[in-house]
Amino acid sequence: MSSTIEPAAAAVGAAAAPLAMRGPEAVPITLLVNGVTRRLAVEPRVSLLDLLREHLTLTGTKKGCDQGTCGACTVWIDGRRMLACLTLAITCEAREVTTIEGVADGAELHPMQRAFIAHDAFQCGYCTPGQVMSAIALMDEGHASSDAEIGEWMSGNLCRCAAYPNIRAAIRAVRDAPGGDGHAAA
């Protein structure tokens, strides 16, 4: 079999007009972050991570590698864990962004946050917000059945202090709590 071109469809692309581009200067965008509508002006090149930290002073989300390797910037976009450093903020219009600042219920920490404290699941704490965001999502995804499975499905979050055993213990504790799916407070 070789490559084929079907000329019958030749006019498809040409029929549509090019879109108007926005930027590169700052353009107005509207984002929904932790349930709050935020209107601001940002350049299209601004990452979601930089927007959260520099424009919204939501500094819980951390910048580790800034190249999609370490997981410190893990947030939820439309409920799925993703990396804020490889996401352009402007692409998040009409999507729901949740950061570590958005998982507690007022003053009441999320069960996963409490478990991280109870099990001493961090040393320096820099990777912890990303670990917690990933760990809660892990419960949702149903991949916490064993230590091996937890390890595999948490592998996108590096911890240079190597607090991994305690992180696994915290996740196990939430998993095994009565009725605990990690979402009691969410």
Added chain:
Amino acid sequence: MRPLSYARATGVDEAIATVSADRGCAFLAGGTTEVDLVRLNVARPTGLVDINALPLDRIEDLADGGLRLGALARMSDVAEAPGVVERFPVIAQALLLGASPQLRHMASLGGNLLQRVRCSYFRDGVSPCNKRMRGSGCAALDGFNRGHAILGTSEHCIATHPSDLAVALVALDAVVHTRGLGGDRAIPIDDFFLLPGETPQLEHPLEHGELIVAIEVPGAPVARRSLYLKARDRESYEFALASAAVALRLETGRIGEVRLALGGIATKPWRARRAERALLGVPADTASFAEAAGEELASAVPRGLNAFKVELARRVMVRALEAAAAMGGAV
């Protein structure tokens, strides 16, 4: 990061028209390669057309038992789709052994095929690299080339193709469906990935503005007994040093049908056709597997730090074939 302009497309044709109209414009899907390389100053688009809202994310079963995977279906969704898990386990395994959960939620299938090499000399933005700057040379030839390719190389580039998914798709004779100003094309996946040869800057046959819309995998009963084996430095979240996608059907202890493709050792997802020919009709035992693996690797060109990959690839092939044979084979 360099300044960028941006538009969000809601229709396939307007996205194609917008990128086609401007050489500086590129498509933006999951962003896991594109945003990374723009930040590194390796990719230098002046505008990005966001295609994430396009209706290209469906995962459909085909009448012949095959699959049509929308180009914007995410790695994590495809890995869990019942038709993929049941009929093409090698695809599900290749997806789940790649990247991390966060990246798999982001990365699209079309973007997975178009991801760029992880050669550090390509990514650093300054070293000689014929892929990044034509005619500048290849720093990997005599450099730190432990992760580099031993098959399909040239004197101009030895970078390894990084995709696991593509290895499975090459084994399964998938077809890449595209749309551009020139119309629709169906490109057999083995033709989609180009060897570096004299032109390592060319990695695929797409025109500027041509968009992958879907990947079709033809029905293949043999693929129900298939697997993906990946050897790497870490147990998770790491690229392959050597990997194999295998599908096998046995007929009274002999190999009746076999698909074998390799990753981590070649400049493109590598269909092991020599090994497949050597395997047809022979007893499904370790000696046959080792002989076939040796034939595939006869043309390997190791360089310095990656010489271990010849033996590693041989072992990965043998172990993958043994595992596939142990699955029962006779379907």
